[in-house]
Amino acid sequence: MSTKRSLQSGGRRAAAEAFEPERIKVVVFDADGVLVHGSTLYPAGLPAWQWVQRSGRRTYLLTNNSMRSRSAYARRWQRMGFPLRRSEIVTSGYLAALYLRRELAGGRIRPHIFVVGGPGIPAELKAVGVPGSWTRDPADERPAHYVLVGLDKQVNYRKLSRALRAILYDGAVFLATNRDATYPTERGLFPGAGSIVAALAASAGREPAAVMGKPEPRALELIAREVGCSLEELLVVGDRLETDILCARRAGAWSALVLSGVTDRKRLRSVTDPDELPHFVLRDVGQLPDLFAHPARYRWATPGP
Numbered sequence: 001m002s003t004k005r006s007l008q009s010g011g012r013r014a015a016a017e018a019f020e021p022e023r024i025k026v027v028v029f030d031a032d033g034v035l036v037h038g039s040t041l042y043p044a045g046l047p048a049w050q051w052v053q054r055s056g057r058r059t060y061l062l063t064n065n066s067m068r069s070r071s072a073y074a075r076r077w078q079r080m081g082f083p084l085r086r087s088e089i090v091t092s093g094y095l096a097a098l099y100l101r102r103e104l105a106g107g108r109i110r111p112h113i114f115v116v117g118g119p120g121i122p123a124e125l126k127a128v129g130v131p132g133s134w135t136r137d138p139a140d141e142r143p144a145h146y147v148l149v150g151l152d153k154q155v156n157y158r159k160l161s162r163a164l165r166a167i168l169y170d171g172a173v174f175l176a177t178n179r180d181a182t183y184p185t186e187r188g189l190f191p192g193a194g195s196i197v198a199a200l201a202a203s204a205g206r207e208p209a210a211v212m213g214k215p216e217p218r219a220l221e222l223i224a225r226e227v228g229c230s231l232e233e234l235l236v237v238g239d240r241l242e243t244d245i246l247c248a249r250r251a252g253a254w255s256a257l258v259l260s261g262v263t264d265r266k267r268l269r270s271v272t273d274p275d276e277l278p279h280f281v282l283r284d285v286g287q288l289p290d291l292f293a294h295p296a297r298y299r300w301a302t303p304g305p
């Protein structure tokens, strides 16, 4: 086994030159298109997840969906027969709560936060212990220090107005859980959090100060910190080039694209941005054990992360 390393051009992180399966300590799975399709489990998902665990590696589920809290997510998956634990889940709502807790650590202000989003966001603010108060009620006129925007299926003009006015007149900091334009369901695409973020950004004339979920690398950095490993010891398995694969590339982690979700071979062959090129391509997660046994068979792009 070679331990030779190189520093790639362009200021990228130092990385292992070749994929060494024994160096991977964590497999980070995307949810939709990888383990589930809407509310239906893929048959290959649970065996792949359990194989990773039996191989002595850690498993994480990383989703940009902020509508449910980690606890609610775990309960929902357990009901479907998938033994997912809360500690194995990272959502964009959880990342936002951690971000706010860190921002406010040691400070004197007890901020008020206006949330455009589902119940998962307030639940995570509470679970993580963010100081201050928050509301999803546009009639709440308390001056806001932050506006946090995620996917809100009850979004309306009053909520957008309250969020805009908090940014313009309260001086609130504009934060977004993620910028996915759409999200996939069994009935096709629906507007994603990014469509609400875009509406607010257009009226405010500014972009969010920070975005939490994929393709931002902060989730993978958090997981590496939790596990106590380096980012090149992570393998991300996802179905979307511009979120899952880009997130892995930005973080300096390894990436495997599965063709069971939104990306087909035609789309894959049209990629021109090297940061959206997966290291490996699998038909679906069922091929994951074989990837670890025979990585060269699944190789798509070189060099390393």
Ligand SMILES: [Mg+2]
Pocket (backbone or CB within 6 Å): 030, 031, 032, 033, 034, 238, 239, 240, 261
């Ligand atoms: Mg997906």
